[in-house]
Amino acid sequence: MVRFEVPDVDYTRYTNRQLLALPLATLAVALLILAGWYVTTGAPVALGVDFTGGTELQVQTDDSAEEVRATFADTDYPVEEVQAIGAGGGGDEYIVTFQATEDRQVREISAAAEEAGYEVQSSQSRSPTFGADAQQQALIGVVVAFAGMSLVVFVLFRSFVPSLAVVASAFSDVVIPIALMNLFGIELSLGTVAALLMLIGYSVDSDILLNNHVLRRSGDFYESTYRARRTGVTMTLTSIAAMTVMTVVSSPLVFGIPLLPEIGLILVFGLTADLMNTYLLNVSLLRYYKYEGVAQ
Numbered sequence: 001m002v003r004f005e006v007p008d009v010d011y012t013r014y015t016n017r018q019l020l021a022l023p024l025a026t027l028a029v030a031l032l033i034l035a036g037w038y039v040t041t042g043a044p045v046a047l048g049v050d051f052t053g054g055t056e057l058q059v060q061t062d063d064s065a066e067e068v069r070a071t072f073a074d075t076d077y078p079v080e081e082v083q084a085i086g087a088g089g090g091g092d093e094y095i096v097t098f099q100a101t102e103d104r105q106v107r108e109i110s111a112a113a114e115e116a117g118y119e120v121q122s123s124q125s126r127s128p129t130f131g132a133d134a135q136q137q138a139l140i141g142v143v144v145a146f147a148g149m150s151l152v153v154f155v156l157f158r159s160f161v162p163s164l165a166v167v168a169s170a171f172s173d174v175v176i177p178i179a180l181m182n183l184f185g186i187e188l189s190l191g192t193v194a195a196l197l198m199l200i201g202y203s204v205d206s207d208i209l210l211n212n213h214v215l216r217r218s219g220d221f222y223e224s225t226y227r228a229r230r231t232g233v234t235m236t237l238t239s240i241a242a243m244t245v246m247t248v249v250s251s252p253l254v255f256g257i258p259l260l261p262e263i264g265l266i267l268v269f270g271l272t273a274d275l276m277n278t279y280l281l282n283v284s285l286l287r288y289y290k291y292e293g294v295a296q
Helices: 016-041 065-071 103-115 128-157 160-183 190-216 221-249 260-291
Strands: 054-060 079-085 093-098 119-126
Touching: 016 160, 016 260, 054 103, 065 079, 065 093, 093 103, 103 119, 119 128, 128 160, 128 190, 160 190, 160 260, 190 221, 190 260, 221 260
Parallel strands: none
Antiparallel strands: 054 093, 054 119, 079 093
């Protein structure tokens, strides 16, 4: 049986500023991406049909995705996205997304698909008003979850710096994947919002594990940090491996399961960022708290 060993890191070789440099620089770049996206599009992240409104048409055809897109190019309703689904994702079934939402528009799109020889499996529409309401509710849900997490952390540790370390790490763990969503063309949907909420839980879990070892268990700072790293890194790498497998298996190249590849990729982004934020940003703040008189 293969045994995974987490290597020790000699934190004494690095100052707190050096440990903070990479996570803060990465967070700054992510915030710049979100700001640029907001200036360009009016939203910090690309919004999916769940939040903008539109129609998803599921069709069956032997055509490729490019041919499906070309089929609807001459209609009055441009295609937003063509996603292959089904086993192999090789082009048997597709979900075609349009911005059209009225019944008349959906009927015209379905008629165009049938004229092209496509078998229309289903159609689902969401009005812009409903999408705006869903967008507001999702935002409230994320804010409430983050605020509740922050409150629990401050009550648990009752010290500003350790609590700030957990909250800052969780914030960065969410912001970095959102920025990467823009770069990888992943839209914000109800499913991807759920992935971001899961990241808050993952982040708090690893950060509280570290804080508990350092602040509440016996041993010096570096010994306690290594014990926490040994458990936390193993857990996080196992989760990253599981999410990577899920992303590959559910991708259009294998089973073509909608939404799961995006959720898996977001979790891989966030968990990877969590390794950096927990064991660089959080460690530096905890060491500052322990050794520079803040804890006295």
